[in-house]
Amino acid sequence: MTPPPRRRSAQRPAERARRADPARQAAFDTLRAVATEDAYANLVLPGLLRERRITGRDAGFATELAYGTLRMQGLYDAVLAECCTRPLDELDDGLLDALRLGAHQLLGMRVPPHAAVSETVALVRHQVGHGPGGLANAVLRRVGERDVDAWVAQLAPDAATDPQGHLALAHSHPLWVVRAFREALAGRGVPAERLDDELADLLAADNAAPEVTLVARPGLTEPEELLAAGGTAGRWSPYAVRWPAGDPGQLAAVREGRAGVQDEGSQLVALALADAPLDGRDERWLDLCAGPGGKAALLGALGARRGASLTAVELAPHRADLVRHAVAALGDAVDVRAADGRALGEQEPAAYDRVLVDVPCSGLGALRRRAEARWRRTPADLATLAPLQRALLASALDAVRPGGVVAYVTCSPHVAETRLVVDDVLRTRPDVELLDAVPLVDAPDTSTLEGSGTVQLWPHRHGTDAMFLALLRRR
Numbered sequence: 001m002t003p004p005p006r007r008r009s010a011q012r013p014a015e016r017a018r019r020a021d022p023a024r025q026a027a028f029d030t031l032r033a034v035a036t037e038d039a040y041a042n043l044v045l046p047g048l049l050r051e052r053r054i055t056g057r058d059a060g061f062a063t064e065l066a067y068g069t070l071r072m073q074g075l076y077d078a079v080l081a082e083c084c085t086r087p088l089d090e091l092d093d094g095l096l097d098a099l100r101l102g103a104h105q106l107l108g109m110r111v112p113p114h115a116a117v118s119e120t121v122a123l124v125r126h127q128v129g130h131g132p133g134g135l136a137n138a139v140l141r142r143v144g145e146r147d148v149d150a151w152v153a154q155l156a157p158d159a160a161t162d163p164q165g166h167l168a169l170a171h172s173h174p175l176w177v178v179r180a181f182r183e184a185l186a187g188r189g190v191p192a193e194r195l196d197d198e199l200a201d202l203l204a205a206d207n208a209a210p211e212v213t214l215v216a217r218p219g220l221t222e223p224e225e226l227l228a229a230g231g232t233a234g235r236w237s238p239y240a241v242r243w244p245a246g247d248p249g250q251l252a253a254v255r256e257g258r259a260g261v262q263d264e265g266s267q268l269v270a271l272a273l274a275d276a277p278l279d280g281r282d283e284r285w286l287d288l289c290a291g292p293g294g295k296a297a298l299l300g301a302l303g304a305r306r307g308a309s310l311t312a313v314e315l316a317p318h319r320a321d322l323v324r325h326a327v328a329a330l331g332d333a334v335d336v337r338a339a340d341g342r343a344l345g346e347q348e349p350a351a352y353d354r355v356l357v358d359v360p361c362s363g364l365g366a367l368r369r370r371a372e373a374r375w376r377r378t379p380a381d382l383a384t385l386a387p388l389q390r391a392l393l394a395s396a397l398d399a400v401r402p403g404g405v406v407a408y409v410t411c412s413p414h415v416a417e418t419r420l421v422v423d424d425v426l427r428t429r430p431d432v433e434l435l436d437a438v439p440l441v442d443a444p445d446t447s448t449l450e451g452s453g454t455v456q457l458w459p460h461r462h463g464t465d466a467m468f469l470a471l472l473r474r475r
Ligand SMILES: C[S@@+](CC[C@H](N)C(=O)[O-])C[C@H]1O[C@@H](n2cnc3c(N)ncnc32)[C@H](O)[C@@H]1O
Pocket: 266, 288, 289, 290, 291, 292, 293, 294, 295, 296, 313, 314, 315, 316, 319, 339, 340, 341, 342, 358, 359, 360, 361, 411
């Protein structure tokens, strides 16, 4: 992708400093694309690394620098504001991004302070100008006077009187997200005296780089093939293999669609739907929100082994293409359609035996994967998503036959997207009952709430995304 245009102050060429090193430059360009093009860092950076042939340790450095800086931006901005004589919103945008990168090298990575400062100053001089280079030098020297714990102690609200405000700054999450997570943990039965500790663990897990997990699609390959290539066994899913390092796209099984990259939480919810007890016919499965197709590929593979076909519906045509790609190795066992899932229940009432409705959601359960997401999402998103989630679930329930099972899934633990949606449907549809999903998910502590029947996975407990699952049966 093309890096965003660079703003440069007028100066003679002789004053231009040496180029920044390629890894820092790639991280900087990623931050600029996120800010100016609404881009996703996890899509931009790998492209830049490939294009510029940045590999190995340098690629690892650029990745940690870009993603870590984006995650920790809330904390770093507070530190930078303290160290800068001018308000941050008056700074050149590129300068501010470079300062954030410098702060992460000083406070979040083991970069020697002199290198963190001098390389960032070189980046600023090259990208922004000579004068701002001086400012960057002064600000970063002040940032480096304390370590991250000392900065948190100085700048965060008092943990005793404002525990959530403290955690929000210390773990660099927006306060509304911290509050939503706390409510979600409390709603899952975490006792009051443990809430803030568990909340801190959850926020910390969001700031750690997630490991790559593969799925060996049943019938197409075995986990052994991936283990022999260097993976280690997954924790919960029998099809999961943890991939330690390197590009899994280089594996033949992944290239050929016999395996894929998939979080273990996503595998577990698809497996729970496939394993849910069912009387009678079990031949027609449906995935109502299929793009980009990870769960469709696993369900399609599981179904094919049992003689069931899968229909995969996705609204966005380009995402329907991604689903086609993901399920290509399954041949005609999966029928992919670009269509509005909200209409399907009316178009094909009571036609399916098992239905997955993995609704569009805030993604608050996958913040560790999308470094910038926490700063983009707002509480207003939940209001937009709520009617869509309810309409898709209603359509899924209409599309399933009496006796059939619907899995309502979100990649968010927010009560508005999980419990409230399920409570509403159980209140308004007497033809729907909640099944106990907990025994169908082979992982511990998915519900500390006795008898809730729904499953909540957590990054800090399970190492998965915070997936939510409710299994509903049409009576
Ligand atoms: C959470 S994602 C699904 C992830 C997918 N199950 C997987 O495992 O790869 C939700 C998907 O629903 C799609 N979507 C949104 N509105 C839809 C609608 N009305 N009908 C069908 N799909 C929709 C989005 O484009 C998005 O691809």
